[in-house]
Amino acid sequence: MSARTIGGLATMILALAACGEKPQTVDGASSRKSDEAAWAVSNAAEPAFAAAGWKSTGDKAAWEQQIRQRGQAQNDYLR
Amino acid sequence: MARMKFICDAERCIECNGCVTACKAENDVPWGVNRRRVVTLNDGVAGEKSISVACMHCSDAPCMAVCPVNCFYRTDEGVVLHDKDVCIGCGYCSYACPFGAPQFPSNGQFGLRGKMDKCTFCAGGPEVNGSEAENAKYGRNRLSEGKLPACAEMCSTKALLGGDGDVVADIFRTRVLNRGKGSEVWGWGTAYGKPTQTASTAAPVKK
Numbered sequence: 001m002s003a004r005t006i007g008g009l010a011t012m013i014l015a016l017a018a019c020g021e022k023p024q025t026v027d028g029a030s031s032r033k034s035d036e037a038a039w040a041v042s043n044a045a046e047p048a049f050a051a052a053g054w055k056s057t058g059d060k061a062a063w064e065q066q067i068r069q070r071g072q073a074q075n076d077y078l079r
Numbered sequence: 080m081a082r083m084k085f086i087c088d089a090e091r092c093i094e095c096n097g098c099v100t101a102c103k104a105e106n107d108v109p110w111g112v113n114r115r116r117v118v119t120l121n122d123g124v125a126g127e128k129s130i131s132v133a134c135m136h137c138s139d140a141p142c143m144a145v146c147p148v149n150c151f152y153r154t155d156e157g158v159v160l161h162d163k164d165v166c167i168g169c170g171y172c173s174y175a176c177p178f179g180a181p182q183f184p185s186n187g188q189f190g191l192r193g194k195m196d197k198c199t200f201c202a203g204g205p206e207v208n209g210s211e212a213e214n215a216k217y218g219r220n221r222l223s224e225g226k227l228p229a230c231a232e233m234c235s236t237k238a239l240l241g242g243d244g245d246v247v248a249d250i251f252r253t254r255v256l257n258r259g260k261g262s263e264v265w266g267w268g269t270a271y272g273k274p275t276q277t278a279s280t281a282a283p284v285k286k
Binding site for chain 2 (some may be wrong): 031032033034035036037038039040042044045046049050051054056063064066067068070071072073074075076077
C-alpha cells in the first residue's frame with residue numbers, strides 16, 4: 001500500500017471522527033424536570049405540616065382560596 | 080388568581096432580621112448563603128430606612144434571560160424557580176439580578192462556586208412536593224402546605240408582606256391611606272414593571 005493511500009485513508013477516518021461525537025450542548029428546557037402544581041396532592045408530604053384546618057385535595061380553587069385567606073392574616077386592620 | 084409578590088414596607092421595617100432568621104431556619108440554608116437580608120439606608124442617622132430584600136420573582140426575570148443552561152422556570156403563580164440539577168454555577172444570574180438574590184455556596188478550599196441558591200417563595204423546586212429530596216435541595220414547600228413564605232408570616236411588624244399580589248397590594252394600600260404617607264414600594268417597579276396609568280387618572284379634570 002502506498003504512502004499516498006495510507007494518507008488518504010487516515011484523512012478519511014479523521015474527517016469521519018466528528019460524526020461519532022455526542023452533542024455537548026446542555027438544553028435546559030429538555031433536561032429540566034417539570035414541577036408539580038402547588039395544589040397537587042403529594043404522598044411524600046407530611047400531613048402534619050399542612051396549614052391548620054386545611055388539607056390539600058388537589059383542587060386549585062380551594063388552594064387559591066386558602067392562600068388568599070392566609071394572606072389576610074397579614075392585614076392588621078382586620079384584627 | 081393574581082401572581083405571588085413580595086412587598087416590603089420601609090415605614091414599618093425595624094431591621095430585626097426576623098425574616099432572615101425565619102428563612103434560614105425554615106429552609107436549612109447553609110452558612111454563607113443568605114436568601115434574604117435586611118438592607119438599611121443611612122444607618123445610624125435619624126430617619127434611616129430598612130427593607131428586607133430577596134428574590135422578588137420578577138415578571139420579566141433577568142436571571143431567566145441570561146441563564147446559559149435554561150435552568151429557570153416560572154410556576155403558574157409567577158414564582159421563579161430553578162433546577163439545581165441543571166445549574167452549572169456560572170454566576171451569570173447573580174450579575175443580572177438587580178436585587179442580588181442568587182447566592183453561591185463558597186465553602187470549598189479554593190472558593191469554589193457551587194450551584195446557585197435563592198429564595199423559592201417557600202415553593203420548593205422541581206421535585207415531588209414536600210419530599211425529602213425537595214427539602215434537601217430547595218428547602219420547605221410551604222405553598223403546597225397552604226401556607227405563605229415563612230419570612231412574611233413571621234414578620235413581627237408586618238412590614239414584609241408576601242402572597243397573592245392583589246391581596247398584599249390591598250393590605251398595603253389600606254395602610255398607606257390610614258397613615259397618609261410612605262406609599263413608595265421599593266423594588267416593585269424593577270420587579271413587576273411600572274404601574275400603568277388608568278384612564279380615570281390620565282384624563283384631565285375639566286373645570
